[in-house]
Amino acid sequence: MTRSPLTLAADPALADAMREVRAMLAACMQCGTCSASCPNAQSMDMTPRRMWRLVLLGRADTVFSSGAFWMCSNCYACTLRCPRGLPLTSAMNALKRIAGASGHPALARHGAFYRAFLDNVRRRGRVRETEMMMRYFGAAGPREALRFTPLGLRMLRRGKVRLELGAGRWDTALAPLFESAARLEGKEARP
Amino acid sequence: MNTATATRYAYYPGCSLTGTASEYDASVRLVLERLGVELAEIPGWTCCGASAAPAVSALLALALPARNLALAERDLPGCDVLAPCSACYLNLLTARQEARRDHRLHARVQEALEGEHLPWANAAPVRHLLDVLANDIGPARIAAAAQRPLAGLVLAPYYGCQTLRPYAAFDDPEHPTSMDAVLRAAGAEVLEWDKGARCCGASLSTTRRQAALPRIAEILRAAAGADAVVTVCPMCQMNLEAFQRQAGLPGPVAVLYLSQVLGLAMGLDPGQVQLGRNLAVPPGFLARLREVPPAPGEVVQATGTG
Numbered sequence A: 001m002t003r004s005p006l007t008l009a010a011d012p013a014l015a016d017a018m019r020e021v022r023a024m025l026a027a028c029m030q031c032g033t034c035s036a037s038c039p040n041a042q043s044m045d046m047t048p049r050r051m052w053r054l055v056l057l058g059r060a061d062t063v064f065s066s067g068a069f070w071m072c073s074n075c076y077a078c079t080l081r082c083p084r085g086l087p088l089t090s091a092m093n094a095l096k097r098i099a100g101a102s103g104h105p106a107l108a109r110h111g112a113f114y115r116a117f118l119d120n121v122r123r124r125g126r127v128r129e130t131e132m133m134m135r136y137f138g139a140a141g142p143r144e145a146l147r148f149t150p151l152g153l154r155m156l157r158r159g160k161v162r163l164e165l166g167a168g169r170w171d172t173a174l175a176p177l178f179e180s181a182a183r184l185e186g187k188e189a190r191p
Numbered sequence B: 001m002n003t004a005t006a007t008r009y010a011y012y013p014g015c016s017l018t019g020t021a022s023e024y025d026a027s028v029r030l031v032l033e034r035l036g037v038e039l040a041e042i043p044g045w046t047c048c049g050a051s052a053a054p055a056v057s058a059l060l061a062l063a064l065p066a067r068n069l070a071l072a073e074r075d076l077p078g079c080d081v082l083a084p085c086s087a088c089y090l091n092l093l094t095a096r097q098e099a100r101r102d103h104r105l106h107a108r109v110q111e112a113l114e115g116e117h118l119p120w121a122n123a124a125p126v127r128h129l130l131d132v133l134a135n136d137i138g139p140a141r142i143a144a145a146a147q148r149p150l151a152g153l154v155l156a157p158y159y160g161c162q163t164l165r166p167y168a169a170f171d172d173p174e175h176p177t178s179m180d181a182v183l184r185a186a187g188a189e190v191l192e193w194d195k196g197a198r199c200c201g202a203s204l205s206t207t208r209r210q211a212a213l214p215r216i217a218e219i220l221r222a223a224a225g226a227d228a229v230v231t232v233c234p235m236c237q238m239n240l241e242a243f244q245r246q247a248g249l250p251g252p253v254a255v256l257y258l259s260q261v262l263g264l265a266m267g268l269d270p271g272q273v274q275l276g277r278n279l280a281v282p283p284g285f286l287a288r289l290r291e292v293p294p295a296p297g298e299v300v301q302a303t304g305t306g
């Protein structure tokens, strides 16, 4: 395991957030049921069981330089089966949130799709899939766009791509909610 | 839940059903109308946050779906909320269940909704389309409406994850069976397989494509004995039908929405259930559909007494 060059453990905001995740996992008995249940464990560079152990040991740097939590597809198999009843899918999402909010580009990179998606929700009320993907490609780069071109063309042929331009009927519907959520979560409301 | 007699639902289509999955929306509306169920679309509904909100904001992950439950409660009082998309369904259900379990959390979401003076008592039950079809409407009413039973067609019921887990609201979360009776009521045979509750990779197909492909291949290979895989979620549907070649499948596998299948069994034609919008319908599948013999009831229907 290569250690991240970022001195993550020294970041106080990160340490606070990690305390919250640790509390979720405190009762873990390292039985490995979560790893055995996870359909994506083969694609992770460390198993969920090992990741929980490292979280409990306070090894934030190792956890975040792995990024195995980005491979979680929210299937809830581990949450359902954990003999200790731990909220493991929520813990995976918490790690995604912490990485995304850390301000470290290397950590936040994999969260680009989720942020592009939620940004479209904020601005449009109802997601415009095409516009959202365009913005995601803008953030993720031309290689990512190219990877999606064949699918985009097939969908275009089937009439599945709708290009909506300009203002939409639900554009302002979620502005109040995003503002109050940002206030309640102690962040600055975005312009 | 005391909803077995409900015939009117607060309909939450969700964003996908207004875009890439519009064939799901169209077929759900047609089929439920034929089954005598009224769908009242929640006025002014907005996005539930999909899988993105939980990865960005813990509060928005609950407040975005809760806003829609609050709208349903205010404008369609007494109705259960019906969602055909499993991701929307789970987000709505999570907001409802977590707020019931934790009153401080409920208060926090209420506070977030105060900005637009939207009270949220958390009164409306959340139901998946499959739950409503299997348990409220039931196989008997579906069979009675199936004028053109899909005899000889073998279908693989695919549930995905978020229909079943973590709340296990209406089916066994590991060995689900609720779709079996619905498909048999449509006259089809049900494939015996063990991949119906296996994950399709969800948004990994976008964020980490290489990791999602083995999931997709595993499911579709196991469905080799079926004429089609039947889904109840636009994300599962897209994953299973859009990446078949990349996943190394030898030829196209038909992946249909449950509502499309029911519509065909009810005598709607492929155009009405918008089969033309599916990305992977092998030519053989349409031929198989034409082989399905018309039931005696269809003659009656055709002469205008229906």
Ligand code: SF4
Binding pocket: A027, A028, A029, A030, A031, A032, A033, A034, A035, A048, A049, A052, A081, A082, A083, A084, A085, A086, A088
């Ligand atoms: S299944 Fe639960 S108790 Fe077992 S290792 Fe995983 S988190 Fe720990």
Ligand code: SF4
Binding pocket: A034, A037, A038, A039, A040, A041, A048, A071, A072, A073, A074, A075, A076, A077, A078, A079, A088, A089, A092
């Ligand atoms: S919820 Fe995530 S971590 Fe848990 S089994 Fe599913 S993919 Fe793996």
